[in-house]
Each structure stands twice: as structure tokens, then as C-alpha cells.
Amino acid sequence: MVTVAPQRLDALLQSIAASAFQAAFGSALPAADFSVQKTRREFPGDRTVVCFPLARHSKAAPDATAEQLGKAMTAAEGPVVGYNVVKGFLNLELEKEYWADWLAHAAAEANYGREPAGSAPHVMVEYSSPNTNKPLHLGHLRNNFLGHSVSRILAARGHAVTKVQIINDRGIHICKSMVAWRKFGAGETPESNGIKGDKLVGKYYVAFDQAFKKEVAAMVAAGTEQAVAEKSAPILLEAQETLRLWEQGDTDTVELWKTMNSWVYAGFRDTYATMGVEFDKLYFESDTYLVGKERVLEGVERGVFERGEDGAVWTDLTEDGLDRKLLLRADGTAVYMTQDIGTALLRFQDFPDLDRQVYTVGNEQEYHFKVLFLVLGKLGFAQAQRCHHLSYGMVELPEGKMKSREGTVVDADDLMREMFDIARDIAEEAGKLEGLDEAARQGVFQKVGLSALKYFLLKVDPKKNMMFDPKASIDFYGNTGPFILFNYVRGRSILRKAEAAGTATEASPSMALPGEAEMALVSLLHDLPDVIEEAADTYNPSLVANWCYDLTKGYSSYYQDHPILGAEDPDTRNLRLVLTERFTRTLHAGMHLLGIDLPERM
RNA sequence: GGUCCCGUAGCUCAACUGGAUAGAGCAUCUGCCUUCUAAGCAGACGGUUUCGGGUUCGAGUCCCGACGGGAUCGCCA
Numbered sequence: 205m206v207t208v209a210p211q212r213l214d215a216l217l218q219s220i221a222a223s224a225f226q227a228a229f230g231s232a233l234p235a236a237d238f239s240v241q242k243t244r245r246e247f248p249g250d251r252t253v254v255c256f257p258l259a260r261h262s263k264a265a266p267d268a269t270a271e272q273l274g275k276a277m278t279a280a281e282g283p284v285v286g287y288n289v290v291k292g293f294l295n296l297e298l299e300k301e302y303w304a305d306w307l308a309h310a311a312a313e314a315n316y317g318r319e320p321a322g323s324a325p326h327v328m329v330e331y332s333s334p335n336t337n338k339p340l341h342l343g344h345l346r347n348n349f350l351g352h353s354v355s356r357i358l359a360a361r362g363h364a365v366t367k368v369q370i371i372n373d374r375g376i377h378i379c380k381s382m383v384a385w386r387k388f389g390a391g392e393t394p395e396s397n398g399i400k401g402d403k404l405v406g407k408y409y410v411a412f413d414q415a416f417k418k419e420v421a422a423m424v425a426a427g428t429e430q431a432v433a434e435k436s437a438p439i440l441l442e443a444q445e446t447l448r449l450w451e452q453g454d455t456d457t458v459e460l461w462k463t464m465n466s467w468v469y470a471g472f473r474d475t476y477a478t479m480g481v482e483f484d485k486l487y488f489e490s491d492t493y494l495v496g497k498e499r500v501l502e503g504v505e506r507g508v509f510e511r512g513e514d515g516a517v518w519t520d521l522t523e524d525g526l527d528r529k530l531l532l533r534a535d536g537t538a539v540y541m542t543q544d545i546g547t548a549l550l551r552f553q554d555f556p557d558l559d560r561q562v563y564t565v566g567n568e569q570e571y572h573f574k575v576l577f578l579v580l581g582k583l584g585f586a587q588a589q590r591c592h593h594l595s596y597g598m599v600e601l602p603e604g605k606m607k608s609r610e611g612t613v614v615d616a617d618d619l620m621r622e623m624f625d626i627a628r629d630i631a632e633e634a635g636k637l638e639g640l641d642e643a644a645r646q647g648v649f650q651k652v653g654l655s656a657l658k659y660f661l662l663k664v665d666p667k668k669n670m671m672f673d674p675k676a677s678i679d680f681y682g683n684t685g686p687f688i689l690f691n692y693v694r695g696r697s698i699l700r701k702a703e704a705a706g707t708a709t710e711a712s713p714s715m716a717l718p719g720e721a722e723m724a725l726v727s728l729l730h731d732l733p734d735v736i737e738e739a740a741d742t743y744n745p746s747l748v749a750n751w752c753y754d755l756t757k758g759y760s761s762y763y764q765d766h767p768i769l770g771a772e773d774p775d776t777r778n779l780r781l782v783l784t785e786r787f788t789r790t791l792h793a794g795m796h797l798l799g800i801d802l803p804e805r806m
Numbered sequence: 807g808g809u810c811c812c813g814u815a816g817c818u819c820a821a822c823u824g825g826a827u828a829g830a831g832c833a834u835c836u837g838c839c840u841u842c843u844a845a846g847c848a849g850a851c852g853g854u855u856u857c858g859g860g861u862u863c864g865a866g867u868c869c870c871g872a873c874g875g876g877a878u879c880g881c882c883a
Contacts, residue, residue: 244826254825256863266863292863293826335883372883516881525809526879533881540883570810571878597811598876627845636843652845664819667811669876671818676832681845683819683831690845698842731822738822750820750830757830764838764847784842806845 212733214240217251217277217296220284224276229262229269242727248288249295250303250723256292266292300717303726307718308711311786317732317793319362325559326364328551329355329594332481333370333565336468337377337409339402340475341606342599342614342672343566346661350596351564352481352799353662353745358562360797361740366555367484370547373465374490379446381405382460383439384412394467400474400617401467410608415439451537478620480654480799485554487547493538496546499583500531508582521578529575544576545583552585560590562743567595567667594743597669599661614674623653623678630680631806640805651803655685658800663749685800688756688791693806695759695788698768702781707769709781716779725762725783728755729790736797745798752794759787 218235226232239257243249255270262269267289274287274294286297310316331351334340340348352367359365385392385408394401416439423433434440449457476482500517503509509519509531517532531541538546552558563573573593580588598605606613627649631637637645660678664670672678680686702709718726731751739747768784771777795802 239823239825241822241825246827252826256825259863291826375883377883530881535881537881539881543883566877567811568877569883572883595811600876630845634843634845636845668819669812673818676818679818679832679845681832684845686845687831690843694843694846701842734822746820747822753820753830760846761848763842767842769842806843 213251213730216282217253217284220277220280220282221253221273224280225258225262225273227280228272228276229264231261233258233261243295245724247290247293247295248297249286250298250727251296253294253296254292255294259292270294303723304711304715304717306730307726307782307786308715311729311790312710316790317736318360321359321362322364323362324358324364326366326555326557327358327560327562328366328368328555328558329358329562329564330368330370331355331564331594332476332483333372334472335372335377336402336405336465337381338406338608339400340472340616342616342619343606345479345616345619345657346596346599346670347564347566348476348479348481349658349661349799350594350666350745351562353748353797354562354564354594354743356797356799357736357739357743357745357748360736363740366558367482368487368551369483370487370489370492371469373488374450374493376443376447377409378405378461378465379443379450380412381408382457382464383443383446384408384415385464386460387415387439394470400471401469402471402475403617404471405464405468412439412443475616478617478650480801487550489543489547492546492550493543494546495550496542496544497532497536497538499545499549500542503531503583519575519579519582521575524578526571526575526578529579531579541572541575541579544572545579548576548580548591549583549585552587558587560587560592562592562594564594564596567597569593570595592743594666596666599670599672602671602673602675614672620653620657623657624649625653626677626680627652627656627686637805648803648806651801652680652686652689652806655689655795655800655802656680657685658798659685659688659749662745662798663753665746666744683753686806687760688752688795688800689802689806691756691760691763692788692791692795692802693804694763695784695791696804698784699781699788701769705769707781708778709785711782712775712778714775714778715782716773716775718779718783721762721766722779722783725755725758725787728758729786732790732794735794739797748794748797752791752798755787755791755794759784759791 215235217240218238221238222233222235237257239254241252241254243252253270253273255266255273258269258273259266264272270289270292274289274296277284277296278287283298283302284296285299288295329351332344332348334344355365355367388411389408392404394404399407416437419437419439420430420433423437424430446457450461500509504511504517509517511517514534516530516534518528519531520528522528529541530539531545533539548561551561565573570593577588577591580591601612603612631649631652637648640648656678699709735747735751739745766780768780769777771780792802
């Protein structure tokens, strides 16, 4: 058996190709010039070198170039044992022992696919970042799952990762809920009536809006102009007064603000727990906006920002192809940008080794983040140019955007519960969970239901808008999370049976060599490190999701017509068990990167 | 109007730095459970990759233009 080289296969083949090319044509090319890709199914071989670009240097036709290169590579030291040429494509055949050895050893490593922890710089990933006036909805689910998954993907690439969110706990929106609760709440609390805290506060935010509209309508009926009424309705003035009182630190106002925010946090905590996402540190806007004001004023003193005649502070980004942008109002109060500057600086202060920040925020804020990164650069932060806005598209309904006014907002808690219920219905119908107690069954329903939701939201390229049809709901069959779980469970079931029977699931020296059917799977398993690298470089979990599906599809197909435990001879059984072991473990690693937990049964 | 993103099968989505005959799922139709979990497998059907040019050995992918959809250009967040 050959020993698997420490370098990845494609790099190995590139270097073999480079020296073979020099031997054959006397021309030295960098190894990177040799394009190595997987050989398509319909041709014999494992890897293909595309020879068209080489023809210039070989001064021979692509076919002739491929022919000579193939001959030289086969003759060279290494795993290449044969080749064929099809229209300028050089298909290389690798010795089966190479793959058997890879399967037995490299793929067996506990950290297969991952870089050592701490081998890459410290990155902060922000996600979720809700307002405290409304419960979490479907859009937040996409945001949370994306951010959480990207943190895990970066960690797999060796980055130290700190997961954070910024909670928008300050401003006119929460004051509106406070005013409405005082007027209409009659002392209602989450404890007094059993409503989740975030739902309760959301209810008063809606109540405010209704009362506001009623007042405006009455004023218009009495002869006031619509625009005037919308700015002077008494309940709105009351909310604005509440905000002023809050900024002055008025005791009663601050107390109520604290109370109502604490209800919301408690509600959010429940939702995050159900979703299976977590954070290392929370930032609150009420703590960071003042920092932003200070730093903006410092920037004025250092001459990187300008103060207008009215006292407002601006930054001029016309040289960067953008506009002039307000950083502080004339009255000295903060705008959105001010607090984001404060938050960013506070984070660099909290974690001095931070290499960059990744912000998981919808694509409607692309302009905002362009400005933010430029401003951070102006303030002297070199990390600013490595910061990244993980921008994602909207989740749309068949009739368009979600609109709270039309009651089309898909609530996160409701949707997750619905997923669990469907998982329960299907499982009970199939009757496969007999013998498990209710708690264990519930655990399975949650894993299956969440897998459906997470996979659905993560398999789509983040930058694209995506469609969610509540009527069609989320599927549990086909290209779905439950399909992946199902095959994992089948594999695990076989491995448990083998272990119970005392049959080895690790490679024996006489393990059969992988044939064509096995190679399809081996090749997919081999892709994992490249997939993780690409996903990390592009902050794109959908690449991992699609790989998980392809791998699973491959196993499912293999499973169908290759008996594992009932294989025709012990060495073949050994190979199939090792393959099953690698499938389950590698898939587990991939699904972990998506934040999806796998059950043992379903 | 300026800038950015998207446009692939009836529907929802794939396609690594430009590579061979563009792939899955859903839907429709046909087979396959006394055999390791049928939430499965195999097959059929389905495409001028919105349109028109260009670059090159080769374009869904890159460039230019049109068309369609979305976002943004607030002292809102």
C-alpha cells in the first residue's frame, strides 16, 4: 500500500504534472497552471487535467499534449497508474490502494476536514440583532441560521470565533410599547397571563399603532391635514416625551423600560434555545450609542470628520464613490450610524486580537455597511478592510414581502412548533419510535423538524432572495433535512448492529479495494476539506448544505443495492462497514457546520 | 435617474478559480418492501440557461447593450 501524502490529492497531482510536463516538453510551468478536476462519471478515471491551456507551452496539439503528459505522469512516482485522453482532457486513473489507504487512515482522523483550532485569526460574527418591540420571525431564522453556521464554518477553518449580537433596546419603538402598555395594559405581565414576554411587548406595539391610527383618523375628520395629524397625534407626542425622559434618566421611565426589555429577552432566550443557536456575548445599543458619540466627536477634533454650520457632524465619502453621510445630528443625538461605530469600537476594545468582524444583516443595509467600514478605516482601524457584511436576501412569501399590517408575518415560534408537529405526525404514522419514552420521542421530533427548517433556509445561496410558501410548507421528503437525517440514522443503525455482533467497523488489512460504486462515495467524502475552505472564504453555508445532500444521496443509492451486513464475503463487508462509518461521521461533521443535530433513530 | 444584486425545467433550487452531453427535489407517469429504517431506490417526462452582441480552443459563468424582478440612494432603524 502507498502512504497517503500529507498534501491534498489535487496539489499532489499538480506537482506530479508539473515535473512530468517539464520532463516531456522541457518547459517549466508553475504547478498551479495545471487545472485538476474530478473526472466526469461517463469517463474512466478519477481526476482530469485540462490540457487546452497547456498546448501553447508544449507546442503540440491538446490531444498530443495530453497523451505525452499522461504517459509521463503514469511513469512518475505516485498514485497515477493509467490514463486516457478524450478531446484534450487527460483522465488519470489512480491506484485503488491509494483510495483504500485514504479511506482507512486519512478519512478516519477525528478532525478530518478541520484545521487546528487557533491556526487562523480571531473573528467576531454578529447575527440575529433584533429590535425589542417584536417577536422573531422567519427572516430572523434565516439570519440566525446563517450567522450560526458561518461561525462554525470559520471555526472549522481554525479561526477563534466569538459569536455576538447587538440588541436594539433603545429608541422610539420600545417607547411606543411602553406608552401603550401604560394606557391599555392594566398591569398585565408575562407571569400574570402566561404570554411569552416578546409576544406581550409585541402586542402593545401593535396596540400603539392602532391607537395612533385612530387618533390620526379622528383629527383628519375634524379638519386636520393628514401629514400634520401623523406628526402631532397625542399618543405619538407621548412616546416622544417618553424617549426624552428615558434619555434624561427619569427613574420611572427607566424602570419600566428595564422591565419590558427583560420580558422580551426572556422570550428571545426561549426562542434561541429552541432554535439551537447561542451567543458568547451580547451588546446592547443602550450601552454603545454614547461611545459612538464620543468617538465621532474625537474624529471631528482629529479632522477626519466635518462639522456643519448647524453643528451636525458629517463624513465626506465622495472620494470613495459614495456620498456625504451624517454621523451626529445638530442637537448632538445619535443616529443609527453613530451607534454602530460605537459598537464596533467597543468590540475592538473588548477583544484586542480581533482580526475582523462579520455582520449578518439583510441586503437592504449594504450601503450602510460600506459606509461603516470606510468610517472605521478613517478612524484608524486597519481591521476595517477585512470586515465583512454577510448580506443575505429576503425570504419572500408568494404574495411578496411579509407585512405585519396584513398579518402575513411568519412567527418563528409558530413555525418551529409546526415543524415539530409534522415530524411527529410522520413518525407516528410510520411507527418507528416504539420503545422510546415521550421525552426521547420529543427530542427526535425537534431534531427532525429543525433539520427541515434549517436545511431549507441554508441550502440557498445567502445572497439570493428565496421563496417560502406557507401553504406548501416545508417538505420532509426529497432534497430536505429529514432525508439527510434518515440516511444517517440508517447508517448508524447498521453500525450499531455490527458492533453488537462484534464485527469490526474499522479497516482490516485485508479490506476489499473500493470498486466503481464505492469510488463515487469515496470521492465525495474526499471533498469535505475543499468544501469547508470554499464555504469559509465566501461565507456561504449553502455549499456545505449541498455537499451534505450530495453525499447522502450517494450513500442512499449505494445502500439500496449493496447489502452491508449481508455482504458476500468478510472483506467486502469490511469495506462497506468502513464506508458506512466514514459516511456517518463525515456527514455528522458537515451537518454540525450547519448547526443541525442528528438523531440516532427516527 | 445613479449604484448594487438577481434572472437556469411548470414550481423551488444546484452547477468549484471559464471546461466534456447544464443537475437535484417537487409535480405527473412506471416499476421495486417475507431481506441492514420505503422520510427510500431505479426509470420516464421536462432546457434556445430572459434576449442580442462580444472575448476564446471552450461561456449558465467574463465584457457591452436591452428587457424583467428586487434593494438602496433619510437628521428611520
